[in-house]
Amino acid sequence: MKLKLDLHDIYNRGDEIERALHAIIDEAVTKKAPLVEIITGKGSGQLKKRVLRFLDRNDIKAVYHRVEKDSDNFGRVFVHFRWK
DSSP: OEEEEEOGGGTTOHHHHHHHHHHHHHHHHHHTOSEEEEEOOSSSSHHHHHHHHHHTSHHHHTTOSEEEEOSSOTTEEEEEOOOO
């Protein structure tokens, strides 16, 4: 199971971005999903930087296994989870 979050529609609304990121991480934990795909789009790269800063927070880092920046598509980030 892979969860997907597309941030294109809310790229300029900071509080909604934060809520959407929290919601998808919480959903991944609840459903024990192994992978979350976050689509930031190519644009200026500011949204991707914001997502990566969010994922780098200690409280969020404690939940997932690793982050992978898609080498084929600049506007996409994968968050991998490891469940026991």
